[in-house]
């Protein structure tokens with residue numbers, strides 16, 4: 001009786017609500033925005049659900065559809081609908097990437113990045129427009145080549161330390177494959193802490209804790225990407241994941257705060273010491289670098305100094321903003337390089353002929369000397385550079401990038417309307433057979449100058465391209481060259497079955513090896 005009463009009394013209201021929703025959907029579906037998106041080819045959509053059922057396939061299946069099946073079927077660009085309301089356009093060809101990446105208007109990051117924002121706050125990675133420009137201008141000097149040159153010593157010192165760790169692993173595993181990814185991750189975190197923050201994290205325990213927090217945060221982000229309802233803030237807040245997220249973010253922030261406090265304290269002490277001496281040029285960095293009585297790690301200008309100096313000059317640049325930048329540098333700067341190093345050694349192990357060519361080149365440059373690698377050697381390490389590029393082509397650490405279209409953009413005869421979220425697929429772009437024939441094969445020769453003539457400038461974009469490209473690109477290349485030049489002089493990498501197909505990594509915001517990066521490591525020569 002109650003139900004009959006409710007239906008009788010509420011049915012006009014229900015009817016009107018349903019009609020209003022249908023009208024809104026009809027109006028929306030006829031809007032210019034939707035018509036422009038639907039002009040782009042893509043898989044068939046169901047009413048209201050769009051491609052939701054196609055997408056309910058797990059990361060690996062979805063990544064395959066985005067990278068191979070649909071990109072090939074629809075010719076480098078396709079659209080999908082998450083229900084009738086959320087469209088995405090996936091782009092995987094150089095010609096179509098160019099107008100988006102080269103756009104001079106730096107738009108806001110898409111709403112899908114909100115979960116990441118909770119961690120990296122208002123750092124350069126999420127700023128837009130004038131704010132982004134100012135921050136980029138402020139941070140760029142931190143990557144000046146003189147500063148990068150001063151980091152080469154750290155790359156060399158840390159290489160020796162990591163080589164000792166690898167020696168221990170060789171001893172334990174004795175000619176059997178083992179996963180080098182954890183060793184590379186700790187190694188690049190150590191390097192980043194020394195170069196960016198000017199002091200390594202106090203204990204291995206703190207480092208381990210930090211890495212565990214990062215892993216947990218990544219897992220939570222990925223779960224939120226795959227489950228659209230978890231992107232609705234209030235629903236997420238009710239979930240157990242939200243409490244875990246808050247816990248892990250707070251723990252990683254405590255780590256960053258400690259690093260910042262340590263460096264600030266050190267700078268203060270140095271400044272006090274120098275208060276009676278004249279200071280030339282750029283205050284903070286020089287006051288440290290001119291002191292010959294302090295140990296070398298204290299003398300080096302750290303990337304963090306740029307931020308601390310900016311906060312001294314501009315009180316609007318707050319401690320929270322410094323911490324946000326530190327968090328982005330820490331995330332963007334060590335996992336990407338760790339993954340690239342591990343995949344490089346894996347590819348060398350799979351291709352002993354190519355490994356030998358790099359070793360021969362190193363012998364030409366270094367002879368029998370065990371001297372450290374310097375930036376003056378880089379120009380001669382041509383084949384090594386080709387191998388690094390081929391590794392980044394096959395395994396770009398950041399395979400997919402989300403961008404919000406800041407103004408209507410023409411691409412491939414279609415209009416991408418302002419406000420649309422596009423997914424730039426670097427993984428697919430790097431596997432375009434028209435640009436890179438036999439794309440799944442490791443062929444470093446593709447990057448020899450004579451074989452690169454006429455290649456589209458957006459065909460190889462592991463560090464993205466255009467105004468918002470990776471600010472740490474040169475830093476990463478310096479680090480990769482020095483570490484590889486050292487390790488391939490000291491170690492030999494191999495696998496038990498070179499004919500097995502190449503590893504297909506999974507995606508967890510960045511690329512991630514599914515079963516670790518398993519290689520056999522043996523000694524080639526003594527450490528210096």
Ligand code: HEM
Nearest residue numbers: 124125332333336337340397398462463464470471472476
């Ligand atoms: C192999 C190593 C690396 C790869 C493949 C890589 C890749 C990328 C890519 C694709 C982007 C663009 C992301 C976007 O716009 O959404 C980016 C941005 C960025 N990267 Fe890297 N990166 C690497 C190393 C580094 C290092 C070593 C640092 C710092 C020390 C760094 C710091 C940053 C920062 C701060 C941004 C944001 C730039 C901005 O928004 O203006 N990266 N990186």
